[in-house]
Amino acid sequence: MLSNLSIDNYALIDALDVQLDEGFTVITGETGAGKSILLGGLSLVLGKRADLSLLRDKEKKCIVEADFKISDYGLQPFFEDNDLDYEKTTVIRREILPSGKSRAFINDTPVTLDILSELGDRLIDVHSQHQTLKLTENDFQLKLIDALADNKNHLINYSESLSRYSKVQKELEKLIDFQQNATKEQDYTTFLLNELESAPLKEGVMEELEEQQEQLSNVELILEQLSKADQLFNDDQIGVMALGTEIKSAISKLAGFGKQYAELFERIQSAFIELDDVNSQLQDFQEGVEVNPSMLEEVNAKLQLLYNLLKKHGASDILELIAVKESLAAKALETANVEENIALKTKELQELTSILEEQSLVLRERRQAVIPDLKKQLEEKLALLGMPSAAFQITLKVAEDFKVNGMDDLSFLFTANKGSDFGLLKKVASGGELSRIMLVIKSILAKYEKLPTIMFDEIDTGVSGEISNRMADIMREMSGKMQVFSITHLPQVASKGNHHFKVFKSEEENRTKTDMKKLSSDERIVELAQMLGGKNISDSAMAHARQLLN
Incomplete structure (x- = not known):
């Protein structure tokens, strides 16, 4: 309070x-x-x-x-x-x-x-x-009936089911829309996916292919320089290997004359071993390099395909192309599974529909059970308030759709006079009648709502x-x-x-x-007297005020 x-x-x-x-x-x-x-x-x-x-x-x-x-x-x-x-x-x-x-x-x-x-x-x-x-609104009238029917927990359960139903219904609609659009796009999606899957998409592939292209395009120059290098390495008179052998032989004769000479010899020997290894690799390169126009053509084709795909999909590198391929693959899989998902969602929606219909029926039966008592209470209390002929027609009909509070269409009709047609409260009840009806409703609700x-x-x-x-x-x-x-x-x-x-x-x-x-008590008498007769208080007004208080 x-x-x-x-x-x-x-x-x-x-x-x-x-x-x-x-x-x-x-x-x-x-x-x-x-x-x-x-x-x-x-x-x-x-x-x-x-x-x-x-x-x-x-x-x-x-x-x-x-x-x-x-x-x-x-x-x-x-x-x-x-x-x-x-x-x-x-x-x-x-x-x-x-x-x-x-x-x-x-x-x-x-x-x-x-x-x-x-x-x-x-x-x-x-x-x-x-x-x-608000008394003239169906939602308010239904809340009155639900209060009498003690439907609070049933309405909570119904509301939770309706929330799930609405969510599944939206998901199903989304799947159906997706299916309709996907059917039109499926061929193009498949084409794009096949095109990407046929391309050599892996991280670093562009760099590898561009390096191959550079080598294959300059194979004659590479062979020429490798041959020249081989000659400089292996010439009997001035070749690096021959000169290196003489240097190593000369210093080896000094190795016994001191630590510094021995260390110098070891360094020369290590350098000679490295030169020998380079010479071997140089010869391997010469044997491995060959003029191969068909290989160059194949590398050029792969590079051009990748360049075209990058431009087509607005990608900046191969990693972005791989992401596009994965996205298209997921879309293709989703399209393939959409019918199965639609069937599952349809079944789920049917199950929720059955649950909601059962819950709606419970609400309706509980409402129907209290309507006669509500009608009786309303009419009896309104009779005490000077409306002896007041009467209500309160009926429930099954609605076509699920509503926030069940599947009921409420008809709450009223007449204040015998022989008059029943009508909606907002059309047939005067302001004074609405006030009395509302007071009666509030007094009834007071028994059920704390x-x-x-x-x-x-x-x-x-x-x-x-x-x-x-x-x-x-x-x-x-x-x-x-x-x-x-x-x-x-x-x-x-x-x-x-x-x-x-x-x-x-x-x-x-x-x-x-x-x-x-x-105070005396002040109340004065106030009531003024309410009865105005500021100029008469003895009769004072007497009437006392009578009202007593």
Whole structure:
């Protein structure tokens, strides 16, 4: 329940701090006194969007803080899921800075507006004229039936199945689209893949082929220079090998004359061994090199193929071409497997369809079971509110498609008068009738949904006299199970509250401000008398006010 509300620097409110109690609390005040401002401030801690223009002093921040006692409402999982400190008295704070930035806190932990709004929806139901219009919507009507049918867990299971169904359905549609497009592209994909597979694609192949091409193109020059080198190595008179042999022989005769000569001989001998090896390799090269025009033609063809493929696929090197080939291979494999995948997804979708149909049937049967009782409760309570001929026709039909809440099309028809045709609420019910219907629905929901607090904003609009008295009785009865607030202009409703607050305007230093105070018993009599007869209070109005309170 809401135990404290403080508002600073919001609209016409300088500073407001009120302690609130359980039971039935009424809030009254003249038109324009600021009751809507009070609701606007409360809406900020419930996660509504902030409006910078509502800062009273544009240089200061606006702070709205609300304390809620939540120990009886099983909200610990919410706090755990959102990594928040759980406190039996939870403090929600909202700050609007002059810069326009907004901050929200739950027990001093910063939170997003989405989290704030989610918690707010679990703590307080602010009923406004706008919400009365929701009464005419099928989704709201179905939620009412589901609350009575205790369908919460069944709806969760259905929602999870529907989510899987939607996911599989999208995957199947994607596969079918892919198959249709792939059929057209399959031949071209296969052609490209075959072309790449026929090419010698491996890392470094371009460098190898270009080296081969260079050698084959210059084979005569290579042979000429190899022959010249061989001659210089092996000439009997001036050849490197002959001269090297003489040098080695000369130094070998000095090796015994000292360490330095011996080391020099070893170096010459090592150099000679290396020269001998080079000479052998030179001769091997001469034997291995041959003029081969057909090999050159083959190498040129391979290089040209690779150059063409690089250009065709916009690749910068062989590695990118290999990646293109792998991608085409995967696409070809996917195309080959698409029919099998379509069959698997189709089967999965059929299984989920059966599950959803079964879950929808359970929801429908549970809804059908509570509709007679709901109809009875609605009509009996509306009769007490001056609508003795009010009647409902509530029927369910199987929908063609899966909806977010089952496979039911709901027909929720109403008539206020005997002999009149049934019609949709938004077409046949007046504003006053809608308010009474909504109050009755909220009173029924109070038995099934454990919501800490509900606030009615002038739900008694369009009614008066004995009917308003009975509406107040319903709200007071509801307050036995939850905290109930009613913003009202009617003395009959105001008199039924356990607690009575008045919202009023005053002027200080040429500035108008809104304030709120809890009325004592004597102050309540005066307030009710003014509501009955205006500012000029008569004795009869005072007597009537006392009578209402007693």
